[in-house]
Amino acid sequence: MTAPAALDEFRAHCRAVLAEHAVPFHDRWEAEGIVDRSFWQAVGRAGLLGTGVPVEHGGGGEPGFRRTAVLSEELVRAGVTAPGIVAHNDVVASYLTARTTDEQKRRWLPGACTGELVAAIALTEPTGGSDLAGIRTTAVRDGDCYRLTGAKTFVTNGEHADLAVVAARTSDAPGTRGISLFVVERGTPGLHRGARLPTLGWRASDVGELEFDGARVPAANLLGREGAGAVALMGGLPRERLSIAAVALASAELALARAVEHARERHAFGNPIGALQHNRFTLATADTEVTIARVFVDHCIDALDAGQLTVTDAAKAKWWTTELQVRIADRALQLHGGHGYLDGSPAGREWLNSRVQTIYGGSTEVMKELIGRSLGL
The missing domain is CATH 2.40.110.10 (Butyryl-CoA Dehydrogenase, subunit A, domain 2)
Structure with missing residues (x-):
C-alpha cells in the first residue's frame, strides 16, 4: 500500500503537470474533439502513464489502485477529459501487463508508459x-x-x-x-x-x-x-468499473463543493440561497450520499489491491457512484439556475459529462442484473 505522504506528493505532481500541459489548452481540445498528441508525451514523461506497469518495462511499478484514483481525482479537479487516460492506463495497460508474453511486453509497454503509444x-x-x-x-x-x-x-x-x-x-x-x-x-x-x-x-x-x-x-x-478473450475481459472488468467509479465519485464531490460555495455566495430574498430549507436539505442529502459512497469506494480499492474485489462489488460501486454523479450534477445545475445552463459553465459542463458514466463500462441496468444474479435470482 502506498504511504499517505507519497500519495500527497504524487497528487501535487499530478496537479502541477496538468496545470502546465492540459488546463491552458483544454477549451481548444473540447472544441476540436481531441487532445493534442503532445499531451500524451508530456504526461508520459512526467510518469503519469503506466503507473502500475513493472519498472523493467518502463512503468512506475505501483500496481496498487490508490495512485490511479489520485490521478482520476486530479483530472476531474482540473476539468480535464478523463476517459482517455482511464482507457489507456486502467484498462489497456492492465491487460498488457497481465495478459501478454515477455516479447509482447517488450514491444508495447515501454511506449505505452512514455506516451509514444496511445492505447484503446x-x-x-x-x-x-x-x-x-x-x-x-x-x-x-x-x-x-x-x-x-x-x-x-x-x-x-x-x-x-x-x-x-x-x-x-x-x-x-x-x-x-x-x-x-x-x-x-x-x-x-x-x-x-x-x-x-x-x-x-x-x-x-x-x-x-x-x-x-x-x-x-x-x-x-x-x-x-485463442478463445479465452471473454475470461480475460471478465477478469479485468472489476478494475475498469472501479476506475469509472473513482471518476464518478471525484466528479460528484467537486460538483457538490461548487454547489455549496454557490449556495453561500448567491443571495435571493435577502439571504444566501443556502439558507432556504429546501436547498439546505438538498445539499445535506447530497453530502451524506457522497460520504457514504466514498467509504464504499475506499473499501473496494482496498479489496482490489488485496486481489479480493468481486465482480458484484465492482458492479455496485459502478452503478451507485455514476447514478449519484448524475443526480448531484443535476441538483447543482438547478441550484445555479440560468448561470449553470450557460454553455461552458462549470455546472453545465459537469452535467453533460456525467450522463455517459451510467452507460459505458456496463450500463446501470447491466450492473443491477449482475448483482441480482449474485443473489440467486
Whole structure:
C-alpha cells in the first residue's frame, strides 16, 4: 500500500503537470474533439502513464489502485477529459501487463508508459454493446496471421490509438467461448478509422470508429489464448468499473463543493440561497450520499489491491457512484439556475459529462442484473 505522504506528493505532481500541459489548452481540445498528441508525451514523461506497469518495462511499478484514483481525482479537479487516460492506463495497460508474453511486453509497454503509444480498447459494435456473446467481428487464421473483419464503435482514443485491444470471434462456439483478444497496431493493412464521433460531454475524448476489412493481424498479436478473450475481459472488468467509479465519485464531490460555495455566495430574498430549507436539505442529502459512497469506494480499492474485489462489488460501486454523479450534477445545475445552463459553465459542463458514466463500462441496468444474479435470482 502506498504511504499517505507519497500519495500527497504524487497528487501535487499530478496537479502541477496538468496545470502546465492540459488546463491552458483544454477549451481548444473540447472544441476540436481531441487532445493534442503532445499531451500524451508530456504526461508520459512526467510518469503519469503506466503507473502500475513493472519498472523493467518502463512503468512506475505501483500496481496498487490508490495512485490511479489520485490521478482520476486530479483530472476531474482540473476539468480535464478523463476517459482517455482511464482507457489507456486502467484498462489497456492492465491487460498488457497481465495478459501478454515477455516479447509482447517488450514491444508495447515501454511506449505505452512514455506516451509514444496511445492505447484503446475496442469492444462495442454498431449492432450491440454490453452483450459480449453478440460480437460479430471475426478473426480467421491465415498462416502466420489472422484476418479481422468487422467494425467497432465508441472507441475512446480511437483516432490517436497506436494499438487497440480488439475482441473478435475466432470460432462458432456458443456464447462467449469463441471470443479472442488481439492487439491491432496502427498501420495494420485493412484497418480503417471512421469518423470522429461528436459526444455531448467529455468532448475531447477522441471517440471514434474502427473498421476491419480483412485486416492482417500477426498471430503474435493474439492476447492470451485463442478463445479465452471473454475470461480475460471478465477478469479485468472489476478494475475498469472501479476506475469509472473513482471518476464518478471525484466528479460528484467537486460538483457538490461548487454547489455549496454557490449556495453561500448567491443571495435571493435577502439571504444566501443556502439558507432556504429546501436547498439546505438538498445539499445535506447530497453530502451524506457522497460520504457514504466514498467509504464504499475506499473499501473496494482496498479489496482490489488485496486481489479480493468481486465482480458484484465492482458492479455496485459502478452503478451507485455514476447514478449519484448524475443526480448531484443535476441538483447543482438547478441550484445555479440560468448561470449553470450557460454553455461552458462549470455546472453545465459537469452535467453533460456525467450522463455517459451510467452507460459505458456496463450500463446501470447491466450492473443491477449482475448483482441480482449474485443473489440467486
